[in-house]
Amino acid sequence: MDEIKFGSLTFIQGQRGGKYPFCNSLFIDDREKVIIDPGSGEKVLKKLGMRKEINIIVNSHYHEDHTSFNYLFPEAKLYVPDDEASCFRSLEKLLDFCGLLGTSLEHAWRDILVNNFHYRERIPNLEFRDGDLLNFGDTTLQIIHTPGHTIGHSSFFFPEESVLFMGDLDLTTFGPWYGDRVSDIDQTIASLHKLLTIPAKVFITSHEVGIIKGDITKRVKSYLEIIDQRENTLLAFLEKPRTLDEIVNQWIIYKKPREPREFFEPGERGMIKKHLDRLTKKKIVSIKEDERYLLT
Ligand SMILES: [Zn+2]
Secondary structure: OOEEEEOOEEEEOOHHHHOOOOOOEEEEEOOOEEEEOOOOOHHHHHHHHHHOOOOEEEOOOOOHHHHOOHHHOOOOEEEEEHHHHHHHHOHHHHHHHHOOOOOOOHHHHHHHHHHHOOOOOOOOOEEEOOOOEEEOOOOEEEEEEOOOOOOOOEEEEEOOOOEEEEEOOOOOOOOOOOOOOOOOHHHHHHHHHHHHOOOOOEEEEOOOOOEEEOOOHHHHHHHHHHHHHHHHHHHHHOOOOEOHHHHHOOOOOOOOOOOOHHHHHHHHHHHHHHHHHHHHHOOOEEEOOOOOEEEO
16 A cells, blocks of 8 residues: 655545545544544554544545544544534434435435444544644644535645645546435536646645646646536437436446446436436526426
């Protein structure tokens, strides 16, 4: 496993190159020993936990791939975004935020979250918000609230090290993800613009890309363009009135049918609905009485 250091920060690459269901983690080796998003892998995190006593877990948001190994550190304090602290306290609330509560997939997802991703209800010790400064010794972390992916999704700026941890605004070729009930496309766009104003020299993402040095303006632009490409593909498909199920079956977001379907369909459906809501608000698309979507 690769370990790259920036002052007191150590980048821990997630298994499978940080691809879902894993993510990249960050370890802060200071007076406090901190892990940001313990989702990189069981083995590497267990090993780290044996070497150093972990005092604090910081989660960027409630998603299962970022919290899956929180359970390895039951004694550590848990720091989470205030807007979604309830998702850490209650599985019910998490399912609600995802938009799965009361759906036919709720049961399957309860099982996935608890058994595959070790979800455990846990009372956060600190609920942080935009602008908060967390001190771990000589290391200071500034909270940058970057909602859109989820409602409380947060990025972390380390001014001393000029490092910005961008979480799931991950600049991958897949593009931004906004499939939960509490996700939002326009907030995602605003958050990416906000990150461009942060004076960082090193950028760390939660998946695949990992570490980027230098200017990220072009990469952010390409990443944002994917939102427009999805919307254009959707508009082209609406040359005829279509039901939501017909649109979801096009797999416009994931580009091809993904299995297991119960796992990927909520994301495809959730993201398509965000686009349809956005286009409806702009009066570009409307819904007919038979619940078909059509261009206005
Ligand atoms: Zn996420």
